[in-house]
Structure formats: structure tokens, C-alpha cells
Amino acid sequence: MGDVAMTVPVLIALTKQYPRLKITVLTRKFFSPMFNKLPNVSVFEADVKGRHKGAFGLWKLYRELRKLKIDAVADLHNVLRSKVLKKYFKFGRIPVEQIDKGRAEKKALISSKSKVFKPLKSTHQRYTDVFQNLGFPIDLSNTPVLSKVSLSDETLKIVGADSKKWIGIAPFAAFEGKTYPLELMEEVVSKLNKSENYKIFLFGGGPLQEKQLETLKNKFENCLNMVGKLSFNEELALISNLDVMLSMDSGNAHLAAMFGIPVITLWGVTHPYAGFVPFGQDADNALCSDREKFPLIPTSVYGNKMPEGYEMAMRTILPEHVIDKIKSILNGA
Structure with missing residues (x-):
């Protein structure tokens, strides 16, 4: 995707x-x-x-x-x-x-x-x-993004309308090597939830992820699990209305970037140098695992190869660092 x-x-x-x-x-x-x-x-x-x-x-x-x-x-x-x-x-x-x-x-x-x-x-x-x-050179500078899409009445019934900042979080990826540990993501959600300034939307797909995100959502009142709630078209519309998206090196990052939404990406055994940074994003929005501790990074292009011990790599991206980055974007810093 x-x-x-x-x-x-x-x-x-x-x-x-x-x-x-x-x-x-x-x-x-x-x-x-x-x-x-x-x-x-x-x-x-x-x-x-x-x-x-x-x-x-x-x-x-x-x-x-x-x-x-x-x-x-x-x-x-x-x-x-x-x-x-x-x-x-x-x-x-x-x-x-x-x-x-x-x-x-x-x-x-x-x-x-x-x-x-x-x-x-x-x-x-x-x-x-x-x-x-093919004979059609393209200049990607100053390329416009897709416009924000109005939410349907059905979507508004689910997400509600308020003055809070809307944060999207897509905590999963195709491979473990580029998936932030769920307990660390729970720390991120917990601290964002406590501020009462944010509404948090959890994105994913499939029965297992739906179950995991439902468990996470039930712990926090300002959190909504969007898996299975919307059609893909409606989900794109919701993403277009976010204030920021937090994602792994995965498809949701690129979906948000299509609409010019600020995207914070977390990188495990993959790395932005491979060329998959979401379009139009600030390089500082890519938070990477510590290469001094894990010098073989990137170990693969798609995250499917993880040397022994490298399952700990993403733990070097501290929840506090993620939260600070989210707040700096939302506060226009």
C-alpha cells in the first residue's frame, strides 16, 4: 500500500x-x-x-x-x-x-x-x-497535496466533533523489525491522553491488530480504535483531517503524506536512507534507532531481516522523544 x-x-x-x-x-x-x-x-x-x-x-x-x-x-x-x-x-x-x-x-x-x-x-x-x-520530465518541488476531505455524517457519529488536536497513530508494520514495542507505544498514548488536549485515533488492520488496539483503546478515554469502523475511503478522509500522524516505516505514513499531514515516522532495522521517507516531510520527523548501538542498521530494505539482538533496536527510541516531537509539531515549534 x-x-x-x-x-x-x-x-x-x-x-x-x-x-x-x-x-x-x-x-x-x-x-x-x-x-x-x-x-x-x-x-x-x-x-x-x-x-x-x-x-x-x-x-x-x-x-x-x-x-x-x-x-x-x-x-x-x-x-x-x-x-x-x-x-x-x-x-x-x-x-x-x-x-x-x-x-x-x-x-x-x-x-x-x-x-x-x-x-x-x-x-x-x-x-x-x-x-x-518516457519523455515527461517532472519537477517535484512545490507539488500540491490532496485537499482535506469533509467527513461523512456516519464518520462524525463515530469520531465526534471537538476542538482537540487530532493525532493518528499507526503502531504496526509488516515486520517485527520495524514495529515499535506496543508497551512503549502505550506509554506514548498514556501521556498524550493525560493532557486532555488531544484525541487519538488508532489505525491498523485485521482481527489481531483490532483486538490489540481495542485493548489499548479501553485504557484511555481520549482514544478511539478505528480498525473495522470505516471504509478505506472514509479512513482516508479521516486521515486528511488529522493534525499529525505517528507511524512506523509503513503505508499509513504515506497515506497521511498525500494530504500534507505532518508525519512522524519511527524506524527500527530499516532506515530513511533506503528512500522510503514520506513525501514532503521534514527530515527531523524521522526518528531512528541508535546506530551506535546497532551499527548494522539498516539490516534490510523492508524490515524482514533482523540479526540476533536487534529486536531491541527500537527501544532506543524513547517514548519521551516521540511525545516531544508530537508536541513540537502541534505547537508549531
């Missing part, structure tokens, strides 16, 4: 700088609400578990896409499915440019023996490179 969300600022810039372009985004149905507000952008839903499954399904998908009279293809994913589609499009003499994921550079960044610790090109810039190779 984060990779998809990171395309949004790039497409905003693309459509602004080339208003006569017609863009068709090929993605899963669930992600389509991200693109609803973009001019000249439509979504073609890929049913990768149904009619578009497998090589024959992808051939069917290609035949359906050909009917749109596509002039060129920008592959911002560069995975097995898109490589198969690339072959089909080239067979049809339609030019395709694929993202360069910088695999060699990233391998050097995460190496335990010959680490080259330096900032790599951002994923947003890698996306713009694809369009440049």
Missing part, C-alpha cells in the same frame, strides 16, 4: 505539468480511492486473484488494456506480473519504461560486511525517472 500511495504526489505533479495527458492507473480495486481526486486520472482494476490470475489472465488483462489505446506504459512496480505485461506490450509495439529500484545500491546499504551507508535516491524520484524516460 505504501508503494501505491507514494505514486500519488508524483501523479499530482505529472497531471499539473502535463494537463493534456490522460493517465490510467492499473492497480487493485482496494487502492482506487487514493486516486479519486486526481484530474485526468482513472483507475483500471486488476483482478489478480480472479480473471487476471496467471500468465493467461495477464494476457487477458493486456487485451483489455489495449482497448484503451494506450500510447506508453510506465511500470512503477517492476515485479513478475508487470514484467510479463511488459513483454505483451512490447509485442504490441507499445513502449514500456520500468522503475530502476536500485537493487545494487540497496544491497550495499544493508550489507553487514561491506556496508555503504549513504542516502539513496528516493522512491518518489525513481518514479519521476520513469516518466522522464
Whole structure:
């Protein structure tokens, strides 16, 4: 989801700088609400578990896409499915440019023996490179963000209306190596809750996370568990109304960044140098684990590789530091 969300600022810039372009985004149905507000952008839903499954399904998908009279293809994913589609499009003499994921550079960044610790090109810039190779260079400076979305009556019944600052917290990630310990996150929520100045929204997904967040929510009166309460479209609208988002190196950070919401990210065995910092965010908003104590960081690009002992890395990001950062943003410091 984060990779998809990171395309949004790039497409905003693309459509602004080339208003006569017609863009068709090929993605899963669930992600389509991200693109609803973009001019000249439509979504073609890929049913990768149904009619578009497998090589024959992808051939069917290609035949359906050909009917749109596509002039060129920008592959911002560069995975097995898109490589198969690339072959089909080239067979049809339609030019395709694929993202360069910088695999060699990233391998050097995460190496335990010959680490080259330096900032790599951002994923947003890698996306713009694809369009440049198609003949559409993009300037990402001064790119506008998506506008705040009005909350539906159904959402307002759940979240209420008040003058408190709204804080979003997304405490989970795909891997343990980039997930802040829940007991430390509870300390953060507890101290924010005591101030009575904030309303805290907890974001996540799935039955296990819903149960964990419900347990957390029940301890604090100024806290709401949003898992399973809203559609994805309604959740995006709620995120657009936040004053700040606290997230791991995960998709929710990029969803908030689409709307220009200040995002504080917590980094465990991953690191901002890999190029996945949310769009338009201050570098100081990325709180990283202590590399003096854990020098192999980043141990992986996606957080799926954690050396023995590195499960303690995120404990070097103190709850007090997180709280101070949240308050400094909300107080305009």
C-alpha cells in the first residue's frame, strides 16, 4: 500500500505539468480511492486473484488494456506480473519504461560486511525517472497535496466533533523489525491522553491488530480504535483531517503524506536512507534507532531481516522523544 500511495504526489505533479495527458492507473480495486481526486486520472482494476490470475489472465488483462489505446506504459512496480505485461506490450509495439529500484545500491546499504551507508535516491524520484524516460520530465518541488476531505455524517457519529488536536497513530508494520514495542507505544498514548488536549485515533488492520488496539483503546478515554469502523475511503478522509500522524516505516505514513499531514515516522532495522521517507516531510520527523548501538542498521530494505539482538533496536527510541516531537509539531515549534 505504501508503494501505491507514494505514486500519488508524483501523479499530482505529472497531471499539473502535463494537463493534456490522460493517465490510467492499473492497480487493485482496494487502492482506487487514493486516486479519486486526481484530474485526468482513472483507475483500471486488476483482478489478480480472479480473471487476471496467471500468465493467461495477464494476457487477458493486456487485451483489455489495449482497448484503451494506450500510447506508453510506465511500470512503477517492476515485479513478475508487470514484467510479463511488459513483454505483451512490447509485442504490441507499445513502449514500456520500468522503475530502476536500485537493487545494487540497496544491497550495499544493508550489507553487514561491506556496508555503504549513504542516502539513496528516493522512491518518489525513481518514479519521476520513469516518466522522464518516457519523455515527461517532472519537477517535484512545490507539488500540491490532496485537499482535506469533509467527513461523512456516519464518520462524525463515530469520531465526534471537538476542538482537540487530532493525532493518528499507526503502531504496526509488516515486520517485527520495524514495529515499535506496543508497551512503549502505550506509554506514548498514556501521556498524550493525560493532557486532555488531544484525541487519538488508532489505525491498523485485521482481527489481531483490532483486538490489540481495542485493548489499548479501553485504557484511555481520549482514544478511539478505528480498525473495522470505516471504509478505506472514509479512513482516508479521516486521515486528511488529522493534525499529525505517528507511524512506523509503513503505508499509513504515506497515506497521511498525500494530504500534507505532518508525519512522524519511527524506524527500527530499516532506515530513511533506503528512500522510503514520506513525501514532503521534514527530515527531523524521522526518528531512528541508535546506530551506535546497532551499527548494522539498516539490516534490510523492508524490515524482514533482523540479526540476533536487534529486536531491541527500537527501544532506543524513547517514548519521551516521540511525545516531544508530537508536541513540537502541534505547537508549531
